[in-house]
Amino acid sequence: MRIVAVCGMGIGTSVLLKMNVEKVLAQLGITATVEAVDMTTARAAGFDANIVMTTPDLVPLLQGLAAEIIEVEHFFDLEELQTKLTKSLL
């Protein structure tokens, strides 16, 4: 299972998202790799992930990816993350 947090630059927002996703996955007892990447990486040929997590604003830029896309509105709302991850993973 490869989960990727995507943001524009790969240094700020995606890193914050990755941290909270890892926190929620640990609570759910799920083992998965979570990476933070920038938009350029996510759109490059050969990009491979099971789940892509990002903000609603960036979803249109990620059309065509094979991965399931989870939109996250509030990065610090662990309940939102837990609800959405549970729906996708369990």
Add this chain to the structure above:
Amino acid sequence: MAGSALLDAFAPGSIAVGVSVSSREQAISAAGDLLVASGRTTDAYTDAMLAVLADLGPYFVIAPSIAIAHARPSEAVLSAGLSLAVLSQPVVFGNSANDPVGLVFGLCALDHDSHLEVLSQLAEVLTDAERVNNLLNASTEADIRRLLS
């Protein structure tokens, strides 16, 4: 409880309260100017943050009231750090889930990894809704620093 890495990321001159702006561009410029004033970046980095807004939209408004403006690591970054502009009146960024924005952080990094401890501590602060509310209502830099520690 967050440690001192987060506080150290806010160099002297990097925090301003009661900042009055009337657009999202001015709000980002305010956070960028604080990075410049505190010796973290050159003006080119502020321009790069504004270009991110123009290119990708206000995706960096990642929680209610909170924007984390940033751009890529580049030669415009002198050292990694943070700034914070607390707005006197919230500004609409165009992020329907999280508008309006009252806390505008500026973030600059030299690479993809070395600031992770700081971001981890920032995430801890911003996950605490009461602390976010207190940051929005803070009236002095000393209040802000206390809430970040």
